Amino acid sequence: MNRTCIVIGASHAAAQLTTSLRQEGWEGDILVIGDEPHLPYHRPPLSKAFLSGEKTAESLPIRPAAFYQKNDIQFRQGRVTAINRDQQTLTLVGGGGESEQLSYDKLALCTGARVRKVELPGSDLDGIHYLRDMADAESIKRSVAEGQHAVIIGGGYVGLETAASLRQLGMQVTLLERGPRILGRVTALEVSEFYHRVHTESGVCIHTHVPVAGFSGNGRVQKVVCADGTEFPAHLVVVGVGVMPNTELAEMAGLNVDSGIVVDEGCRTNDQNIVAAGDCANQLNRLYGCRIRLESVPNATEQAKIAAASVCGKSSASEFLPWFWSDQYNLKLQIAGLSQGYDQLVIRGDRFTGRSFAAFYFKEGRLIAADCVNRPQEYLLSKRIIAQNLAVQPDRFADESVPVKELLLADSPVLVTVGGCSQTA
Amino acid sequence: MGSITFIEHDGAEHAVEIETGKSLMQIAMNNGVPGIDADCGGEAACGTCHVIVDGDWIAATGKAGDEELQMLDMTPDRAPTSRLACQIIATDAMDGLVARLPEFQM
Ligand SMILES: Cc1cc2nc3c(=O)[nH]c(=O)nc-3n(C[C@H](O)[C@H](O)[C@H](O)COP(=O)(O)OP(=O)(O)OC[C@H]3O[C@@H](n4cnc5c(N)ncnc54)[C@H](O)[C@@H]3O)c2cc1C
Ligand code: FES
Numbered sequence: 001m002n003r004t005c006i007v008i009g010a011s012h013a014a015a016q017l018t019t020s021l022r023q024e025g026w027e028g029d030i031l032v033i034g035d036e037p038h039l040p041y042h043r044p045p046l047s048k049a050f051l052s053g054e055k056t057a058e059s060l061p062i063r064p065a066a067f068y069q070k071n072d073i074q075f076r077q078g079r080v081t082a083i084n085r086d087q088q089t090l091t092l093v094g095g096g097g098e099s100e101q102l103s104y105d106k107l108a109l110c111t112g113a114r115v116r117k118v119e120l121p122g123s124d125l126d127g128i129h130y131l132r133d134m135a136d137a138e139s140i141k142r143s144v145a146e147g148q149h150a151v152i153i154g155g156g157y158v159g160l161e162t163a164a165s166l167r168q169l170g171m172q173v174t175l176l177e178r179g180p181r182i183l184g185r186v187t188a189l190e191v192s193e194f195y196h197r198v199h200t201e202s203g204v205c206i207h208t209h210v211p212v213a214g215f216s217g218n219g220r221v222q223k224v225v226c227a228d229g230t231e232f233p234a235h236l237v238v239v240g241v242g243v244m245p246n247t248e249l250a251e252m253a254g255l256n257v258d259s260g261i262v263v264d265e266g267c268r269t270n271d272q273n274i275v276a277a278g279d280c281a282n283q284l285n286r287l288y289g290c291r292i293r294l295e296s297v298p299n300a301t302e303q304a305k306i307a308a309a310s311v312c313g314k315s316s317a318s319e320f321l322p323w324f325w326s327d328q329y330n331l332k333l334q335i336a337g338l339s340q341g342y343d344q345l346v347i348r349g350d351r352f353t354g355r356s357f358a359a360f361y362f363k364e365g366r367l368i369a370a371d372c373v374n375r376p377q378e379y380l381l382s383k384r385i386i387a388q389n390l391a392v393q394p395d396r397f398a399d400e401s402v403p404v405k406e407l408l409l410a411d412s413p414v415l416v417t418v419g420g421c422s423q424t425a
Numbered sequence: 426m427g428s429i430t431f432i433e434h435d436g437a438e439h440a441v442e443i444e445t446g447k448s449l450m451q452i453a454m455n456n457g458v459p460g461i462d463a464d465c466g467g468e469a470a471c472g473t474c475h476v477i478v479d480g481d482w483i484a485a486t487g488k489a490g491d492e493e494l495q496m497l498d499m500t501p502d503r504a505p506t507s508r509l510a511c512q513i514i515a516t517d518a519m520d521g522l523v524a525r526l527p528e529f530q531m
Contacts, residue, residue: 019457042466062466064455071457298464298471325470332492334470376492380472380499380531405499 003028005311006090006102008080008249009110010034011043013278013300013307015062017108018073020308028105030072033092035079036133039065044297046137047161048327052168053141057134083107083253085271106311109261109269109276110304111246113295118153118239122215122225128237131158140238146170148235151224153212155182157326159240160195163204164328166236173204174232176224178211188339191359191371194351195328202329245280245293258282260293265317267307275310277303286319287387288338288368296324321387331355334379337369337386346397348378358382362394366415377404384408389415427520431458431476434528443515449486449524450474450511460526467511472496472531474510479523482506486513486522502527 005021007014010032018030034040041060049055068075081099082091090107093099115130117123129140140162144150150166152159155177167173175182181192182199196206211227215237223231247257255269256262260282267275267283278300282293302320309316326333342361349357356374360367360382366389370382381404385392391413396402431439431453441456453461453474462473469492478486483506489497490512497507510524 023457023459044466044468062454063457067455067457297466301462301464323471325465325468327468327470332468332470376472376496377499380496383531384499 003105004103005030005106005108006104007032007108007110008034008090009112009246009278009280010036010038010075011040011110011112011278011300012062012297013110013112013304014108015040016301016304017110017277017308018068019063019071020305021311022071022073024308024312024314026308026312029074031074031076031102033076033078033080035077036135037077038134039063039068039075041134042297043133044325046134047131047158047165051137051141051162051165057138060134080249083249083274085253085274088273105273107274108307108311109250109274109280110278110300111249111280113243113245113279115239116242116244118212118241120212120214122217122221125215125217125221126219127217127221127235128215128239130239131162132243140236143236144169144171145235148172149174149233150236150238151176151232151234152238152240153224154240154242155179155184155206155208156186156240156242157183157324159238160199161326161328162238162240163199164202166238167202167204168329171236174234175199175204175206176210176212176226176232177206177208179208181208182206186339187371188342188345188359188361190345190347190351194357194373197352198329198331198355243279243295245282247280250276250280258291262291263303265306266310266315267303268310275307277307285322285338286317287321287389292322292338294322296322298323319387321383323383331373332376334372334376335369336372336379336382337361337367339369339371342368344394346394348397348400349375358397360394360397365391365394367392367394381405381407391415427517429515429519429522429524431461432523432525433458433460434526443517443519445515445517447515448511449476449513449515450509452515453510458526460530461510462530463511465511469493469496469509469512472500472509475500475502475527475530476508476510476524477502477504477527478506478508478513479525480506482519482522482524483508485516485518496531500527500531502529 078094150171152175213227261276324335339361344362346360351357358372358375358378361369372379465471
């Protein structure tokens with residue numbers, strides 16, 4: 001009997017999940033339903049090389065159409081609006097608004113996340129953008145005008161990368177952050193200070209402690225208005241204040257949702273026929289001993305592989321080490337691990353004048369995370385130490401006369417207990 | 426049109442068509458070669474596209490660049506002809522090239 005696996009969402013998680021299904025031996029039909037008019041493409045370049053013009057749209061697909069054809073993986077554009085778990089059907093609404101019911105044997109939720117929108121006076125004016133998908137990036141690109149003012153709202157990675165790209169395109173860039181510092185939720189003060197300096201040196205005006213109150217303009221945005229009345233001229237505004245997981249479909253279907261679709265170590269939901277992977281899923285991270293919803297490509301890829309194995313009835317789990325990267329100007333930041341809950345920070349290299357250093361986060365003498373700027377060796381070393389839970393001497397990490405490889409003592413013992421984690425997703 | 430062969434650590438061979446101008450990583454992805462994860466999409470940021478170029482073919486691919494070498498230097502599976510597949514751009518001169526995959530990616 002032919003069986004059907006339907007995947008909802010057509011992005012990083014779906015691209016891997018479908019590929020892994022075939023590798024795991026799934027012989028039934030595979031249908032991917034996504035609401036964007038594209039095959040799965042790399043999202044990270046949208047704020048980086050694609051926005052700055054170094055990469056073209058043709059270079060973004062994760063795999064070409066021929067690959068999916070060859071592996072008999074079908075795609076349909078449309079939105080899934082409901083799941084009926086008892087009947088094992090879902091409702092698909094196509095581009096023309098017509099709806100139909102499709103049956104599944106197995107279902108994979110790869111619905112990802114969407115941007116958080118601001119609701120302020122004037123926030124629906126033209127020229128105010130968000131950045132999550134290709135259409136967003138293309139419309140930002142169309143609005144770029146050399147010498148004109150761009151205002152970025154939010155000093156997270158996407159905001160900072162966008163600032164760097166727009167600066168490279170010759171715009172005058174102002175970045176408004178309502179917290180006390182950029183990257184405030186994700187890195188140590190020392191790393192925030194470094195990025196603040198580099199952006200300032202590159203001509204971005206960063207203002208912290210600045211809550212935005214609204215926007216003004218005649219049909220099209222002209223000014224960003226702040227709570228204290230300050231106004232910033234704006235030809236183009238990009239709002240980057242975070243994302244929220246697309247969990248409504250799961251919730252309506254009665255699946256467990258708690259800041260993300262709750263899945264077990266096999267990426268299974270509380271319905272044995274439904275798995276979830278990627279930005280929409282909340283899973284126990286075994287290395288850190290806590291439940292967390294991660295927003296990164298490596299996490300989407302890893303969970304997709306595990307979910308595919310589960311769909312095929314195999315059990316698989318991983319000790320995934322979260323990692324992330326960010327490109328800004330000529331800086332490549334590679335982040336290993338989760339830094340929340342650290343009690344000691346050790347800096348290696350010169351963060352005040354240079355453009356290359358690493359920040360190591362320790363908790364009770366144990367390395368839990370590292371932010372490495374143009375330091376691939378420190379990054380890869382940190383990955384290994386954290387993944388294998390090796391004992392190290394924190395103070396030595398600051399000493400540049402000790403070569404990176406020697407930071408790992410030949411006899412570094414494996415620590416026994418896994419550190420708990422104070423992460424709140 | 427020529428072909429290149431990826432050999433997995435367990436010996437499984439994947440002969441795939443050369444797509445001139447594409448990276449070896451992208452060609453592996455396009456053909457679903459297992460063992461190359463390419464998490465970063467070719468930014469030399471993840472190290473999950475490590476290949477060991479067979480024998481003399483390193484002359485055709487060229488040696489690793491500086492940043493690439495720093496990454497490769499940290500993996501225990503490193504060989505003298507190690508490269509990041511995303512940093513090798515395929516040319517017609519690579520017809521017949523063999524690239525071996527390490528047991529574990531970085
Ligand atoms: C600008 C930008 C830069 C980034 N940079 C990095 C980076 O440097 N490194 C990194 O690791 N990560 C980065 N990320 C995050 C990364 O892109 C995400 O973690 C990744 O895309 C998650 O993949 P996913 O498949 O889980 O979900 P998504 O990519 O969010 O895709 C989900 C898809 O499902 C569709 N969908 C949702 N609901 C339905 C429905 N009911 N019916 C049909 N379709 C539906 C959505 O429209 C979307 O197309 C970046 C993200 C952005 C936006
Ligand atoms: S694809 Fe990430 S380093 Fe090559």
